[in-house]
Amino acid sequence: MHELLDSALARIESAASAEELEAVRVEVLGRKGVLQALSKDMGKLSPEERAARGKLINTAKQALETAYESCKAVFENAALARRLESEWLDLTVPSPGPRPGSLHPITQIQWEIEDLFRSLGFSVLDGPEVETEYYNFDALNIPKDHPARDMQDTFWLEGGHLLRTHTSPVQVRGMEKLGPPLRMIAPGRVFRNESVDASHEHTFYQLEGMMIDRNVSVGNLIYFMKTLLTAIFKREVAVRLRPGFFPFVEPGFELDIQCLICGGTGCPVCKQSGWVELLPCGLINPHVLRASGIDPGEWNGFAFGLGLTRLVMMRYAIDDIRWLQSGDLRFLQQF
Numbered sequence: 225m226h227e228l229l230d231s232a233l234a235r236i237e238s239a240a241s242a243e244e245l246e247a248v249r250v251e252v253l254g255r256k257g258v259l260q261a262l263s264k265d266m267g268k269l270s271p272e273e274r275a276a277r278g279k280l281i282n283t284a285k286q287a288l289e290t291a292y293e294s295c296k297a298v299f300e301n302a303a304l305a306r307r308l309e310s311e312w313l314d315l316t317v318p319s320p321g322p323r324p325g326s327l328h329p330i331t332q333i334q335w336e337i338e339d340l341f342r343s344l345g346f347s348v349l350d351g352p353e354v355e356t357e358y359y360n361f362d363a364l365n366i367p368k369d370h371p372a373r374d375m376q377d378t379f380w381l382e383g384g385h386l387l388r389t390h391t392s393p394v395q396v397r398g399m400e401k402l403g404p405p406l407r408m409i410a411p412g413r414v415f416r417n418e419s420v421d422a423s424h425e426h427t428f429y430q431l432e433g434m435m436i437d438r439n440v441s442v443g444n445l446i447y448f449m450k451t452l453l454t455a456i457f458k459r460e461v462a463v464r465l466r467p468g469f470f471p472f473v474e475p476g477f478e479l480d481i482q483c484l485i486c487g488g489t490g491c492p493v494c495k496q497s498g499w500v501e502l503l504p505c506g507l508i509n510p511h512v513l514r515a516s517g518i519d520p521g522e523w524n525g526f527a528f529g530l531g532l533t534r535l536v537m538m539r540y541a542i543d544d545i546r547w548l549q550s551g552d553l554r555f556l557q558q559f
């Protein structure tokens with residue numbers, strides 16, 4: 225028995241690696257190990273012999289475990305030393321600096337337009353994305369059960385709330401808050417319950433505009449729209465007005481620009497017509513003024529609703545609207 229224990233001790237101490245040491249541990253101290261074998265025929269011994277044998281085994285076990293632990297510590301320390309030697313960090317190397325991000329193309333155009341309108345005396349207003357039926361529809365001359373409500377697929381929420389389908393409700397909030405005379409724009413996110421494809425998103429951006437003063441004419445409207453479009457496209461653009469129906473304007477228009485790709489001769493982008501529909505607008509319907517406590521006998525004005533997302537897609541020739549909200553860095557890093 226002493227021989228067995230001595231040789232076990234020797235093997236532990238001569239293990240050349242942590243793996244070898246582990247193998248020895250299993251053999252010597254494990255469930256099928258030497259110590260276990262020595263305890264096996266204890267039942268056949270007399271009580272005195274058994275007590276003596278037990279004592280011996282315990283002492284031996286302790287000796288083996290101590291030897292094992294100290295050998296193990298040696299290997300562990302060596303391994304740690306090797307890691308410390310190979311994995312180190314030079315804290316004195318200058319950092320590469322922050323990686324600059326970039327503004328989303330919608331933000332870029334939005335800020336450009338905000339700058340332009342501020343320089344023309346307009347306030348930039350903000351409104352809630354969760355709106356009430358009143359601001360989104362009723363106050364804009366779209367009463368309940370009127371078919372015009374069906375022009376916009378709406379996400380309805382509880383308690384008369386909805387996700388605003390356009391930025392037009394901010395017109396109403398602007399009139400209530402600031403009163404006439406009024407020059408305001410309101411960029412923001414709007415929502416439609418649409419199935420998503422290359423040209424439709426449930427979430428997109430518009431920029432609303434409104435001017436209320438005395439004797440505002442369609443001529444004023446055209447002037448501001450041409451100023452806006454010249455600034456955006458950085459060149460003179462030809463526009464035309466067609467009649468368009470929106471309950472909150474009368475008369476209402478669709479403003480088209482002459483196609484910037486072909487210059488008006490006809491191409492796939494303008495569907496061979498030479499014109500691209502860009503911006504609905506009109507003179508504010510007197511009902512809308514009245515609903516916000518403004519006397520249409522004294523004041524009038526124009527309003528427009530620019531599709532910001534659409535505009536970005538045109539300016540950068542983006543062929544799928546889904547890129548804009550994708551968060552895909554390959555897309556975003558181009559701006």
Ligand code: DAH
Binds near residue numbers: 527
């Ligand atoms: N709110 C309308 C829409 O989303 C667009 C619009 C049309 C806004 C005419 C206006 C306007 O201010 O005068 O379909």
